[in-house]
Amino acid sequence: MPKKTVTVQIPASTSNCGPGFDCLSIALSLYNFVRLTVREDTVIAPVGEANAGTQAMVEEAALSFAQTAGLDLPGFDYEIWGDVPLARGLGSSSTVRAGIVAGLNELVGNPLDEEAAIRLTTKLDSSPDNATAAFSGGFCIARTDPTTFAYQHHIRFELPGTLAFAAVAPDYKVMTDDSRRVLPETLSFKDVVRTTNSLAYLVGVLATGDFERLRGAVHDCIHQPYRELLNPFGHESIEAGCSSGAYAGWLSGSGSTVVCPCPADKVNVVLDAMTQAYAVNDIKSRSYRLLCDNDGLTVNED
Ligand SMILES: Nc1ncnc2c1ncn2[C@@H]1O[C@H](COP(=O)(O)OP(=O)(O)OP(=O)(O)O)[C@@H](O)[C@H]1O
Numbered sequence: 253m254p255k256k257t258v259t260v261q262i263p264a265s266t267s268n269c270g271p272g273f274d275c276l277s278i279a280l281s282l283y284n285f286v287r288l289t290v291r292e293d294t295v296i297a298p299v300g301e302a303n304a305g306t307q308a309m310v311e312e313a314a315l316s317f318a319q320t321a322g323l324d325l326p327g328f329d330y331e332i333w334g335d336v337p338l339a340r341g342l343g344s345s346s347t348v349r350a351g352i353v354a355g356l357n358e359l360v361g362n363p364l365d366e367e368a369a370i371r372l373t374t375k376l377d378s379s380p381d382n383a384t385a386a387f388s389g390g391f392c393i394a395r396t397d398p399t400t401f402a403y404q405h406h407i408r409f410e411l412p413g414t415l416a417f418a419a420v421a422p423d424y425k426v427m428t429d430d431s432r433r434v435l436p437e438t439l440s441f442k443d444v445v446r447t448t449n450s451l452a453y454l455v456g457v458l459a460t461g462d463f464e465r466l467r468g469a470v471h472d473c474i475h476q477p478y479r480e481l482l483n484p485f486g487h488e489s490i491e492a493g494c495s496s497g498a499y500a501g502w503l504s505g506s507g508s509t510v511v512c513p514c515p516a517d518k519v520n521v522v523l524d525a526m527t528q529a530y531a532v533n534d535i536k537s538r539s540y541r542l543l544c545d546n547d548g549l550t551v552n553e554d
């Protein structure tokens with residue numbers, strides 16, 4: 253094996269973007285890092301402490317990578333660090349899984365192309381939206397198989413630095429599994445029509461860059477309303493952001509972070525308003541001034 257140590261930088265992402273459930277995602281300028289160093293034996297070991305959950309997540313990703321690539325599993329030491337908050341809807345679990353897959357792929361000579369690596373990460377993480385943005389960067393539209401929901405392909409385009417993303421992560425966690433359990437089995441025809449219209453319009457606006465057209469146009473009736481109980485004051489925070497100059501707002505992924513796309517010169521005032529909506533209800537929060545990451549994950553040999 254020619255390479256011994258690689259470090260992968262992986263962007264966070266805000267998925268769904270309101271109406272684009274499980275298919276839209278925007279990579280963000282907030283990062284996690286995964287460093288892998290090949291060992292002489294077959295052990296997979298953390299550098300320093302790691303909890304059992306993280307160890308299991310890394311081992312599962314490594315085993316699946318080896319099976320998919322048709323290779324013997326190399327032993328390696330791993331380190332994971334970065335700024336993406338856990339269980340806050342900014343794709344933290346996807347960053348870790350994508351980092352392991354991309355790092356191992358590089359160490360063994362890149363047997364998987366990007367689409368195969370995204371497919372594997374989606375299989376591990378069940379989030380085609382987050383996985384696509386983590387690898388490709390930019391604004392991504394993921395296509396999944398209509399029967400199995402397995403990842404197929406994606407389309408991506410870049411977003412400019414004039415468009416900022418005000419993100420506020422309240423001081424409570426929401427696990428994706430819990431947030432999917434509250435979703436309904438069936439939906440009303442009107443709710444699907446409303447959401448589909450908004451989804452198509454949102455993609456059109458982001459593709460053409462006339463962001464003013466987002467105002468009042470981004471609605472979701474198929475998952476956000478059902479997730480409100482798990483995300484107290486998220487709706488109020490989005491409303492406050494929109495009233496302070498944001499173009500729109502949505503629950504990021506499965507929550508708990510809320511994100512408002514806004515003109516870059518308004519991001520501070522928007523963030524203040526969004527944060528205040530939690531503060532008046534005695535909920536602490538962390539705010540992030542972000543841009544779209546148009547590069548996606550990068551792999552560097554140390
Ligand atoms: N940096 C990390 N190190 C170790 N484990 C992590 C890390 N990031 C995420 N995880 C694992 O993933 C779980 C969170 O995954 P989950 O899918 O619920 O949230 P998320 O990825 O932050 O949100 P979303 O998928 O909605 O964007 C954590 O509880 C932890 O077990």
Ligand SMILES: N[C@@H](CCO)C(=O)O
Binds near residue numbers: 428
């Ligand atoms: N699209 C996913 C993202 C979370 O991983 C969801 O909303 O459940």
